[in-house]
Amino acid sequence: MKCSYLAIEREYGSGGTKIARRLAEVCKIPCYGPEILEAVSKKNDVSVDRIQKYEETATGSFLYTIFMMSQAGAGDSDMLTKEGHVFADEQQEIRRLAAGGPAIFLGHCAAGALHNYRGVVKVFIRGGSDEKKKRIMADYGIDEKNVESVRKRYDNKRSKYFYANTAKRWNDMKNYDIVLDSSRLGIEGCVDVLKGLFLTGRDLNR
Numbered sequence: 001m002k003c004s005y006l007a008i009e010r011e012y013g014s015g016g017t018k019i020a021r022r023l024a025e026v027c028k029i030p031c032y033g034p035e036i037l038e039a040v041s042k043k044n045d046v047s048v049d050r051i052q053k054y055e056e057t058a059t060g061s062f063l064y065t066i067f068m069m070s071q072a073g074a075g076d077s078d079m080l081t082k083e084g085h086v087f088a089d090e091q092q093e094i095r096r097l098a099a100g101g102p103a104i105f106l107g108h109c110a111a112g113a114l115h116n117y118r119g120v121v122k123v124f125i126r127g128g129s130d131e132k133k134k135r136i137m138a139d140y141g142i143d144e145k146n147v148e149s150v151r152k153r154y155d156n157k158r159s160k161y162f163y164a165n166t167a168k169r170w171n172d173m174k175n176y177d178i179v180l181d182s183s184r185l186g187i188e189g190c191v192d193v194l195k196g197l198f199l200t201g202r203d204l205n206r
Contacts, residue, residue: 004119013132
């Protein structure tokens with residue numbers, strides 16, 4: 001199998017963003033995360049902060065999910081909620097970026113956007129509680145007393161948004177091809193694992 005795209009979901013504080021950015025440097029391919037939101041922001045003339053609020057308020061209702069997916073699938077964008085419009089535009093932007101060649105995508109249900117593409121590897125990055133706590137404090141400047149509430153807020157946001165737009169559980173490991181524990185492997189260890197997969201896949205299909 002030729003590995004052309006990595007769709008990465010990650011726990012808050014797991015170092016998933018660092019891993020993706022470092023991997024992009026090593027493999028000399030682009031990595032898209034906030035860039036997706038920035039493109040959708042420009043398209044809709046809506047601030048990135050507002051888009052993030054839409055994502056945060058995405059409902060976990062199964063009925064909402066079925067409705068939203070059916071409207072998007074039918075191309076009936078006028079029936080979508082504001083949150084639905086954001087999701088549809090994010091998915092469109094991911095496909096536009098993927099047309100440029102091999103890439104790494106962070107979050108935004110990228111695997112769903114690329115489900116018809118060949119060479120998509122779905123990755124989930126997790127970490128131990130102590131390591132995530134230390135990283136959240138160091139990388140984001142969060143006070144120790146607030147770490148747990150902030151971590152839960154972000155993980156809950158990602159979980160709800162993932163379910164609302166895919167009808168799948170974000171933390172169900174069966175949804176992924178590779179699950180990495182950054183606490184055990186470290187940032188560079190995770191990069192080495194993914195680099196090997198990515199480069200091997202490309203080399204074998206030259």
